[in-house]
Structures are given as structure tokens and as C-alpha cells.
Amino acid sequence: MEALKYRLNSVESYTPNLKYKVFTLKNYRQLPQIQRLSEKQKFEIDVVSNVLPFKVNNYVVDELIDWDNIPDDPIFILTFPQKKMLKKHHYKRVAAALKSDTEKHHLKQIVDDIRWELEPHPGGQLEHNVPILDGERLQGMQHKYNETVLFFPSQGQTCHAYCTFCFRWAQFTGIEELKFSMRDVQMLIKYIRQHPEITDILFTGGDPLVMKANTLAAYIDALLAANISHIKSIRIGTKSLAYWPYRFLTDADAEDILDLFTKIRKAGKHLAIMAHFNHPRELSTEAVQEAIHKIRKTGAVIRTQSPLLKHINADPNVWKELWTKQVSLGCIPYYMFIARNTGAQHYFSVPIIKAWKIFKQAYQDVSGLARTVRGPSMSAEPGKVQILGVSRIKGEKVIGLRFLQSRDANWALWPFYAKYNDKACWLDELRPAFGEDKFFFENGGQQFILN
Ligand SMILES: *Cc1c(COP(=O)(O)O)cnc(C)c1O
Numbered sequence: 140m141e142a143l144k145y146r147l148n149s150v151e152s153y154t155p156n157l158k159y160k161v162f163t164l165k166n167y168r169q170l171p172q173i174q175r176l177s178e179k180q181k182f183e184i185d186v187v188s189n190v191l192p193f194k195v196n197n198y199v200v201d202e203l204i205d206w207d208n209i210p211d212d213p214i215f216i217l218t219f220p221q222k223k224m225l226k227k228h229h230y231k232r233v234a235a236a237l238k239s240d241t242e243k244h245h246l247k248q249i250v251d252d253i254r255w256e257l258e259p260h261p262g263g264q265l266e267h268n269v270p271i272l273d274g275e276r277l278q279g280m281q282h283k284y285n286e287t288v289l290f291f292p293s294q295g296q297t298c299h300a301y302c303t304f305c306f307r308w309a310q311f312t313g314i315e316e317l318k319f320s321m322r323d324v325q326m327l328i329k330y331i332r333q334h335p336e337i338t339d340i341l342f343t344g345g346d347p348l349v350m351k352a353n354t355l356a357a358y359i360d361a362l363l364a365a366n367i368s369h370i371k372s373i374r375i376g377t378k379s380l381a382y383w384p385y386r387f388l389t390d391a392d393a394e395d396i397l398d399l400f401t402k403i404r405k406a407g408k409h410l411a412i413m414a415h416f417n418h419p420r421e422l423s424t425e426a427v428q429e430a431i432h433k434i435r436k437t438g439a440v441i442r443t444q445s446p447l448l449k450h451i452n453a454d455p456n457v458w459k460e461l462w463t464k465q466v467s468l469g470c471i472p473y474y475m476f477i478a479r480n481t482g483a484q485h486y487f488s489v490p491i492i493k494a495w496k497i498f499k500q501a502y503q504d505v506s507g508l509a510r511t512v513r514g515p516s517m518s519a520e521p522g523k524v525q526i527l528g529v530s531r532i533k534g535e536k537v538i539g540l541r542f543l544q545s546r547d548a549n550w551a552l553w554p555f556y557a558k559y560n561d562k563a564c565w566l567d568e569l570r571p572a573f574g575e576d577k578f579f580f581e582n583g584g585q586q587f588i589l590n
């Protein structure tokens with residue numbers, strides 16, 4: 140009954156034909172809500188958004204952000220650049236350049252220098268995971284774990300709004316060499332044919348659902364027409380449900396995108412929408428609930444993931460609510476990630492131990508239907524490392540870890556141990572326990588044998 144009620148309400152309560160409006164550094168001051176900010180706050184946004192990408196839309200501004208709760212509102216922090224996202228000396232350099240007429244000419248150089256210092260390409264993505272076809276590197280793809288190949292369609296390399304924590308931030312700033320993109324889906328198909336171990340294709344970005352339905356359909360139709368039997372699942376990573384649910388409701392091609400989903404299902408493939416939700420607020424509007432309902436009606440399954448972020452969701456109660464709400468809307472909690480070492484990580488990062496405590500406290504209070512979530516997990520260079528928890532083994536306090544995904548498939552699920560460290564925020568800050576000098580995967584990847 141409860142579910143039916145929201146659906147009946149929602150039909151009237153989202154705005155038909157709501158026009159999409161984008162705000163960036165250039166025009167955000169036109170927003171009526173911005174009048175609530177002081178000149179100082181606006182200047183801070185100007186400074187930071189010269190370095191880190193800034194883009195927001197009218198749905199996020201009007202329906203998600205609680206403007207009575209500025210500057211602490213989590214969705215405001217998620218989308219509007221904050222002073223402390225830049226290190227002090229970087230902030231000072233850009234602020235000074237903006238204030239000085241002579242230095243303004245050097246602004247671009249100053250900004251570029253800072254961007255390169257912010258680790259624009261974490262996890263060794265650029266060097267390690269680009270697949271090779273007939274001796275040629277396929278720049279618009281990544282293939283790291285056997286079963287799943289990532290595909291970055293060039294028109295999907297932007298988003299409906301930008302998250303201030305985003306590890307893809309570099310590609311939105313136009314540091315050209317860092318952009319993944321590839322128009323030629325035929326290369327993807329040829330590569331997949333040569334790799335029978337691939338079962339999943341993950342369309343990712345940016346946000347592939349920013350693309351027009353017929354653009355995405357061109358990729359998907361070609362894939363389906365190739366009729367590759369070892370492809371079982373198509374996944375689409377997206378933030379559209381959170382940032383622009385009208386994509387599935389009232390956009391001119393909303394029905395077309397849903398029809399495309401149905402078509403994938405009818406071709407006998409599983410369709411997984413990998414939806415990013417960082418905060419329960421993003422699941423609270425009638426528009427998002429109706430959009431979830433419409434997607435599920437196509438037979439697609441919505442799985443959800445998010446990093447753990449200070450200032451946004453570093454609280455077990457927030458995760459409990461997030462997962463519980465997802466389950467009640469028919470979504471499947473999938474991953475909790477640790478924030479990556481890039482961009483504004485210092486602003487958002489939570490020590491590994493604290494992340495585990497938050498995860499544990501939330502997990503122990505939800506039903507098994509929400510315990511499909513795995514985490515906290517670090518997408519590091521050797522693989523996705525899950526923090527299992529703190530133990531004491533023969534008197535030594537240690538952190539238990541394991542791979543959920545790994546470059547070498549055999550590394551998965553073997554427990555390994557790091558010295559207890561309550562300050563470490565990333566795998567490279569951890570050292571092995573028990574006086575060993577290397578983790579097993581740093582040791583040429585010693586082979587384990589089950590017997
Ligand atoms: C996370 C990730 C995947 C998908 O992993 P699943 O556990 O199957 O969801 C694939 N490739 C890369 C590079 C990833 O980081």
C-alpha cells in the first residue's frame with residue numbers, strides 16, 4: 140500500500156516538462172538561492188571552481204539542497220566547491236591571481252600546475268588497464284578484471300552535475316590527454332570476441348545516461364547485433380537517478396531510453412543500472428522514486444554504490460537509512476568505497492579504520508536484504524581491497540584485508556594482514572603485519588593453493 144501511495148502522489152508532484160538548466164562558474168550567481176551566500180562565500184566558490192570542475196542543475200538546486208542548512212548541507216557540499224577542498228597554498232595562489240590584474244593572465248598556467256599536483260589519474264589507470272587489440276592501445280576502454288570490460292563512450296564523458304569528490308574530475312577540466320573516449324564500438328566488439336572470459340560490459344563515464352537515447356542505442360544495438368553469447372550482462376554506471384531523474388520521466392527521449400532498456404532485456408541480457416547515491420536525500424523526491432519504478436518495470440536491476448565521504452555521509456545512521464531506503468525502493472546495495480587519492484581527497488577522506496567502524500555499525504543494524512553491500516573497499520592498483528576489520532593475532536593488533544577483485548584472479552578472498560594504523564586513509568599507507576616487509580601481492584604475487 141505504501142508503495143502504491145507514493146506512486147499515485149508522484150504522478151502529479153514532479154513537474155512535467157521541467158526544463159534542464161545548468162549552472163557553472165559562469166552563471167551560478169544568477170541563482171536566487173545564491174543571494175543567501177555572503178560575498179566571501181561566493182568568492183571561495185569562484186577560487187575553487189577555477190581548479191576543480193563545478194556544474195550543478197536546477198533539480199539539484201531546487202529539490203535536493205536544503206538552503207536553510209548552508210554551508211553544512213551535504214548536497215550543497217557535494218556539488219558546490221568548498222574552500223578547504225584546495226590545499227591552503229593552492230587556494231592562496233588562485234585567490235591572489237583572481238584579485239590581481241597582472242596575474243590574471245597567468246591564471247591558466249597556475250591552475251594547470253595545481254591540477255597536475257592533484258594526482259589527476261589515480262590507481263595507475265592510464266598505464267595499466269588499457270587493452271591492446273592487434274598491437275594498438277584502445278584508449279576508450281579499460282580491462283583490469285577478467286570478466287568485466289569498461290567502455291567510455293565519448294559522448295558520455297560528462298555528468299548532469301559534478302561531484303566535488305569525483306576521481307574523474309580531470310576529464311571534466313579539459314586536461315586533454317587524460318580523457319578516455321572512443322567512438323568506434325567495432326573495436327570493442329572485436330576485442331570482446333578475442334576474450335571469451337568477458338561476461339560483462341560496463342558503460343561508464345562520466346555518466347553514459349547523459350547521452351541522447353539514440354546515441355547510446357547506436358552503441359548498444361551494435362553490441363546486441365554482434366550476438367556474442369559470452370556477454371551475459373550489460374551494466375550502465377550512472378548518477379542520473381540522483382542528479383536528474385527527469386531523464387527517465389519527462390525528457391524528450393525519456394521513453395526511448397526506457398525502451399532501450401527493455402530491448403536489452405528482450406535480447407536475453409541482464410541489464411544492471413549501477414546507480415550512484417551518496418546520501419538518502421537523493422532518494423527522497425517523488426521524481427527519483429518514480430524514475431526508479433519506471434526503470435525497474437523494464438526488467439533492469441538497479442544496484443547502488445557510493446564512497447564514504449567526510450562532510451557528506453561519514454555517519455552509520457546515514458548509511459543505514461541509505462541502504463534501507465534503497466531496499467524498500469527495490470534497489471540492491473552493492474559497494475561502499477573508500478574515497479580515492481585524487482583531487483580533493485584530503486577534504487573528504489576518512490581513515491580506513493574509521494570507515495570500517497562506520498560500515499560495521501550500519502551493517503549490523505540492517506536486515507540481510509541490505510547486507511548485499513560489500514565494503515569498505517579501496518579500488519587500488521592491485522585490485523579492490525576490502526577492509527575486513529580489526530583483530531588481535533598473537534598479541535599484535537592488525538587489520539584484516541582481502542581482495543574482492545584483483546589483477547591476478549587467484550588473489551581474491553585470501554585474507555591478509557596489515558599493521559594496525561588508525562591514520563592510514565589508503566592502501567599505500569598500510570604496511571604488512573608480523574614484521575614482514577612486503578604484502579603477498581608485492582612479492583611477485585606468490586601463488587596460493589587450496590587443499
Ligand atoms: C570495480 C571495477 C570493475 C567491476 O567490478 P565488480 O566487482 O564486478 O563490480 C571492473 N573494472 C574496474 C577497473 C573496476 O574498478
Ligand code: SF4
Nearest residue numbers: 298301302305345378
Ligand atoms: S556523477 Fe560520477 S563521474 Fe560524474 S562527477 Fe559525480 S562521481 Fe564523477
